[in-house]
Amino acid sequence: MLVLAVGLPVALLHALLLCCMFLRAPASPDEIPFTVPPRFEHRRSGGLHGEGQVRSEESEVDGQRDISAHRGSFSVRSWYPVGSLLEGLYCAPILDEVVAPPPGMAARLCFAVEYRRSCEQLMVSLLRLGNLPPRFHGNVTLVELWLLPDDRRPRQAKARGTGHDPEFTDYFVFQVSAVCVSESTLSVCVLSVERKGKHHVVGRVLFPLEGQLGQSGRVLWRDLERDTYTQCSELGDVQVSLNYNPSLQRLTLVVLRARGLQLLSDTGLFSQVSLQIHTQVVKTKRSSMVKCEAEPYFNHRMTFKLKPRQLDEACVRLELKQPHPRCPESAAVLGVVVLGPFMYARGPQLQHWMDMVNTPCTQELLEQWHGLGRGI
Structure with missing residues (x-):
């Protein structure tokens, strides 16, 4: 090689030397990163008869599997088991x-x-x-x-x-x-x-x-429980109707009747309703005096001016009062109910208020019984 290279240009001589280096040190297979993807081994049941024919068929099919496996997941055939649908899971029972x-x-x-x-x-x-x-x-x-x-x-x-x-x-x-x-x-x-x-x-x-x-x-x-459930408070119950008209910005409350009250005397009783926004009492109204009976009947309607944006800030406080037997000028509180949003009320009182807010019919009065609590 060196003898033949005498008289050749320097550039051609360098090229020949590089070729000789590559021919003497070929790349080993270990230096090439190559992995064989896993594949499903198909097993056939049967004896030793026809074993050579079965192996030849399997090798031919394996070659087709390898080709299909490199085409993407959409070309995977039935020899790659991925499961099956259970029809019972998708049949809705009666x-x-x-x-x-x-x-x-x-x-x-x-x-x-x-x-x-x-x-x-x-x-x-x-x-x-x-x-x-x-x-x-x-x-x-x-x-x-x-x-x-x-x-x-x-x-x-x-x-x-x-x-x-x-x-x-x-x-x-x-x-x-x-x-x-x-x-x-x-x-x-x-x-x-x-x-x-x-x-x-x-x-x-x-x-x-x-x-x-x-x-x-x-x-x-x-x-399903109706609104006429049994007495739930030791101080008695009061039946109230609520309605809100957003177009008129008017809140209507009707005190219908009461039951199970702990009366102090037979001098009569009345109801007093206060509209409160945050901590300020905006308006207070009271009903006329009614007789002391087992279920006193008020049927007194009260209306308050309230803007729609104030429905989450306002509440009504209902008090049943009775003139004190020793001091007729002052009144004793028999029980209190606060109806309003989450800021003021819980349980049935909160639910009654939210039913009123979410009722689209502006002429409907929502009635419900409420247990009286002690005044604070």
Whole structure:
């Protein structure tokens, strides 16, 4: 090589030397990064007969698999098992077989509650209503859900159909911590809506979550409670109607009647209502004196001027008073009820106020009984 290279140009000589270096030190296979992708080993059942033919067929098929495997996931054929669909998971069972209503004629709500501690979420599934009263069969059925005492706006669901047992396919997620979930109460209000838009309260379900999350996900049936529930306060109850007209910016409160009062004398009694915005009392009105009876009947209407933006800042304080037997000029407070948003009220008082705010019909009065508390 060196003898032949005499007399050649210097550039050509350098090129020949480089070629000799590459020919003497070829690249080893270990220096080239190369991996074989895993593939499914196909096994055939059978004896030793025809073993050579089977191996030849498998080697030929393996070559086709390798080519297909490098074409992307869309070209993977049946020899790569990825599983199969279970048809039973996608067949919805008949609702009557899963949540058959218990015997009885009371209107009932079927639902399920589950709490996931890992993400601190309360899952509520609405399934169906049972034994809806006949006068509501032709109306649209709505359900409003609250998680008291924190919720300020309800979650709504609409039934899929009408009739005796309307069904739902809705579920709701409430974000609530594990510390507060046991102190919360799930409130469900069932409404029947006529074609003209008028709402009727069919009933309510108050479901305290304390001690009820041990068997999460089970199907629950609860009877709908009417507003005429039994006395819930040792001081007595008062029936109140609420209405708010946003176009007129007018809040209407009607004190209807009372029951179970702890009367001090037979000198009569009256009701006093105060409208309060934040800590300031804006207006105070009182009813006329009524007789002391087992269920005194007031039927006194009071109206207050209130702007829509003030609905989350205002409340009404209702007091039932009776002239003091020793000092007729002063009055003794028999009981107090505060109706308002989350800033002022909890439980049924908060729910009554929010029902009033969210009722689209401006002419409807929402009636409800409230237990009297002690004045502060």
